[in-house]
Amino acid sequence: MRVVVIYRSESDYARQVSDFLRDFSRQTGQVLEEMSPDSAEGNNFCEVYDIVEYPTIIALSDSGQLQNLWRGLPLPTISEVSFYV
Template sequence: MRIVVVYRSESDHAREVTDFLRDFSRQTGEVLEEMNPDSREGNNFCEVYDIVEYPTIVALSNTGQMQNMWRGRPLPTISEVSFYVQ
């Protein structure tokens, strides 16, 4: 599984996302992938998965098929996201 957190680091939601990422790492021992939608890779990723709202967390299978998506705020719980971590 691949879990990607798409957000802008220079935004009003950045602090909430960084706190979530830190807490997630502490509680699960896993590090989630971060992506900036303004980068080339991030822009392509957002187009493929139709992401237009930030922050967005996407859980993908090993083949790239979307398993779940959480858009905007409030962020999902750590338990909800950790279900998709293998």
């Protein structure tokens, strides 16, 4: 499984996302993949999965199939996301 957090680091919600990522890492010992929608890779990723709202957390299977998607605020709970890690 792959879990990706797509957000802009220079935004109003960036602090909430960074706090979530830090807390997630502390509680689960896992690190989530981060991606900016403004990078070339991030832009392509957002087009493929039709992501237009940020922050978005997306869980994908090993084959790239969408498993779950959380858009905008409030962010999901750590236990919801940790199921997919």
